[in-house]
Amino acid sequence: MVMMSKWMWRLTPLCFRSHKNCPAADSGIPVLAMKNMSLCFPSSIRTLPLLGRVVFALWLAAVVGCTTKAEFSQNAVYILKQERELDAEFSDQQKRDLAEILAGMFGTPDAPNVPKLGDVEIAKVLDATHLHVASGPVSSDERGRARGLYREHCAHCHGVTGDGAGPTASFLNPYPRDYRMGVFKFKSTPEGGKPTHEDLKDILTNGIPGTAMPSFKVLPNNEIEALISYVRYLSIRGEVERELVYLTADLVKGERLLKMAGTGRSEQAASLREVAAGVVQKWIDADLQATPIAPPDADRDLAASIKHGRDLFYGPIANCVKCHGDSALGDGQKSDYDDWTKELEPTNEEALEQFLGLGRFILPPRNIHPRNLRQGVFRGGRRPIDLYRRIHNGIDGTPMPGSFVLKADAPAGTKGLTKDDIWSLVDYVRSLPYESISRPPVIEQAYQRERL
Amino acid sequence: MTKQRLNLESPWPHRLAVLLVCATFPLIWVGGLVTTYDAGMAVPDWPSTFGYNLFAYPWQTWLFGPWDLFIEHGHRLLGALVGCIAIAFVCSVWRNDHRFGMRAAAFMALGLVIVQGALGGARVLLDERQLAMVHGCVGPAFFGYCVALAVITSSKWKPVERDVAKSSPQRLHRVAFLTVVFVYLQLVIGAQLRHVSVMASPGVFRAAVLFHLFMAVVVIFHVFQLLLIVKQHYGSVTPLQAPVTWLAALFLMQVALGCAAWVVKYGWPEFIAQYSFAAPHTIHAKSLFQSLVVTSHVAMGSLILAFSVTVLARAVRLVRMPTVALGSSAFILELAG
Known part of the structure; x- marks a missing residue:
């Protein structure tokens, strides 16, 4: 019987004897010890008792403690x-x-x-x-x-x-x-x-x-x-x-x-x-409010349009450079937040602490980063019409503003962008992945002073 | 106890144990697909399938019907097949092997199949995702158990020429055992990630992911420690060399698959996403590629468990453990036939 018990240990840690009487007791730790039965872990488990317990507790908590009933939560x-x-x-x-x-x-x-x-x-x-x-x-x-x-x-x-x-x-x-x-x-x-x-x-x-x-x-x-x-x-x-x-x-x-x-x-x-x-x-x-978009002039001089777009990009009216950066790598301002995060008042430490204390479902604030335009990857779509919409309408909930679009009969000197200006910006943005980053366009000094 | 009485020469227990392993692995694959496609409730009743007896369900509807139904009903059929093989295995062991332990082990295999089937059924009847997770944890455990049965019923198991190592065999045993434990725990955490409740907080998922990563480091440490021990001290023990090498290779593949699974499911991590090659990446939900990568990661985990169990069983069998009283070698030889 003793031999059988020892031999059984080779196959299974389950032993039909009390642990006290088990001949292989030294090599096992009982996890379940009853009068005529014991279930043991090999003694090597002793090397990690704490981790083992933590793992088991986490698993058990996850299995037993997680609610699966779906309910709406309050804002x-x-x-x-x-x-x-x-x-x-x-x-x-x-x-x-x-x-x-x-x-x-x-x-x-x-x-x-x-x-x-x-x-x-x-x-x-x-x-x-x-x-x-x-x-x-x-x-x-x-x-x-x-x-x-x-x-x-x-x-x-x-x-x-x-x-x-x-x-x-x-x-x-x-x-x-x-x-x-x-x-x-x-x-x-x-x-x-x-x-x-x-x-x-x-x-x-x-x-x-x-x-x-x-x-x-x-x-x-x-x-x-x-x-x-x-x-x-x-x-x-x-x-x-x-x-x-x-x-x-x-x-x-x-x-x-x-x-x-x-x-x-x-x-x-x-x-x-x-x-x-x-x-x-x-x-x-x-469904009735989609911005109507007139296609760009098919006969336009593309090189001139790109140059005009570049001037607008670095100019004071469109001022894309403020966020997208001088190199258009999205390295302009990086400290702003989107509207969802702004609700947590991320710049007010006391308020933020209060908001984060509301529970486990409140995510810590993160800054919103402007798009790197040189990768040619645009989240809202890469078609010219998509880019036009982003520039025309802006991106709601983010620091990307919509444009003030000038009407055809706007008096000279009115600040804003015409529809052709927007198409020029689209042309420039689309050309950015192909523009050499080592030779960025010279920014007019006067404008640079203004920005500073 | 004679050789004739034990009839240990019969190849059938081993053949059936191997068949059990071969049938269980695809079962785990298909089970993984069921989770990947969220098809657990594609058949709302159990043990019947839309009112039909499991085996009498019209095969045309199964094969040419909706994809979710195909994999869920297929999973049930494969499970039934594994159950039948387990019964055959029990019969074979009962007929050929009179040892109580071996018979108990065979019955335990059958018991595990029944428990696993009942868990799957309860998951459906109660529509309880957490039970699906437990079902997903028992699956690999059963697979590992079948592999252990296949190892101990093999002809290579019988000749007891124990390698009396110069270095401490206890270290080999300990590392092999801990590898099995950690690989299984890693599977359990993985199942947790796959079945996370939609009502769970971001912190729960975050903790599970970080724990999964931490456990991957723990497992890789143990796997390579095991590889090192076997290569250094047991170079002559071929039955240990092969599985431990496979174990290490599979684990490296598993790490790659895990990274790929994350990328196809959640995209590139932020520190990589800024590079041009990663920026345009668009995730395609429920695409074939996504499903294959994610399910392969699940199945590979079970395969790693199988190899770690093999290494443990052979290490215990082939390398003497001097600190534990194992009984007379004559008895073991007698058992081995």
Whole structure:
């Protein structure tokens, strides 16, 4: 029997004797010791008891402790921002009211709802069928019809609420987009406008080169449409939440938003719907707001256009050099932040500490870096028309401003860019990857003084 | 206990153990694909498939239907096949080997298949991603166990010509054992990364990634220490040389695959992304290339575990451990037949 026990140790650390009576006890550490049975680790595990315990504890915590129930989270940053700005303090009841109103209007991540907003044609931007397909846990049926597309493809970076703080977010630079401000970078509409359906489709289909935003070319069109709808849904929900937070911050401490909205239930609901309708209408209007672009003169002298573009690049009106740098390597100012980060007041240490203390989902601020234009890689698209839009409309939420575009009948001397100027800038930017960096253009001394 | 009674000459236990290994590896591949394509819920019922008996599901729908259904149902069929082979293995061991330990080991293999199948079923019935993670952790453990069975049932296992090494064999045993432990822990952390909940905070994923990287360093340290020990002190022990060399080579490939998996999934790290070759990189979600790279990384992890188990088993078998009372060599010879 003794021999058998020793021999068994060769095959398995499981021993059907008490550890005390085990002939091979010296070579093992019992992890499970019962009257007639013991399970041992070889004694060499003693070399790493602490690490082993840490690993096991982490694994166990991850398996047991992680919640998998998907829920929308509250915009704690914006609440704190309003509290700081208006010296207000949100009561727990007020926060609960916000959550309940939003759940009533928009439902939950598993069962989203399209609010009925009277005359506002919300179906133009939020399709209930698409939302159903994109929401909920990941699954598919026998015919391959998918559900839970947002959680499958987007939530790991953008988060279930669309707050840009999914599990993978901290590794990504730039951070994934927080939809809740309703601000999107790459679009065809003017500054402050919402993206059109085509803008969102372009980003989903082509991805954003140089970032973690992938191209979803392999997805069928109906799934792309479902994701577009869900992104709009999260944006609208987030914007409505911000509006409600803003309204709540204006209330006397402890006063409830519902009471302010009216006395009767229908009156309260109508008042809240009005808030949502204002947000939704902007999304509906976006599809008609794409900046019209006249193509450049096909017979233009390209060399002259590039030279003119270069003058504008280094000149005081376009002033691209301020951020993109003298060499256009994106080495101009690097200390600015995007609008999402600015909410954390990154330059105010005391405020930043408060914001970062809101919880594990608040990502530390990072500076936004201007694009290196010499690589010929443009995140919003590399077609001339894409570059034109970036220069004309700017990039929302970032320090890249839109242009003041002069009308044809603008009086001489008015500061701004004509459409031809913008095309010249496009030509110059497109020529930059081929321009020798060792012979940068001479900057006019007068202008250099002005910059200094 | 005679040679005839033990019938250790029968090649069937080993053949079936090898078959078990050969069937389990593709099972791990397909299981990896199920996670990569998020196809775990492509079939919402279990053990049936859309109401059909698993084996009676129309093959036309399976083969020519949706991709998610193809891999999920394929995973189930392969799992069933592995279960059948495990049963055959148990029967073969029962018939040919009367040793209690060996029979227990064979039953344990079957038990592990059943537990693993039940975990997979529970993952589907409860739609619980964390169970998928546990399922993903038990898979490689079962694979490693099958490899160990294949090693100990092989004919090379039987002749007991122990190499009495001049250097301390305890060091070899310790490093080999720790390599197995760390490789498995690395697989567990990898499974954690692959099944991270969408509700987890960025800190959870960050900790898991950093721990995965740290553990990669720990594993590489142990793998190359093992390689060094075997090359320096056990150069004549061929059954150790080959697997340890493979182990080191596979681990280097695994590091490359891990880097590639990150790049195809999340893009280049920031310090590289600024270079011209990396700047235009666009990630293509769910593309064939992405899926192959990511799933290869998963499968390679299991392969590394298999080789580390082989090295451990052979090291324990072939190199005497003087500090542990192993019993009389006559007994071991008798067991070996």
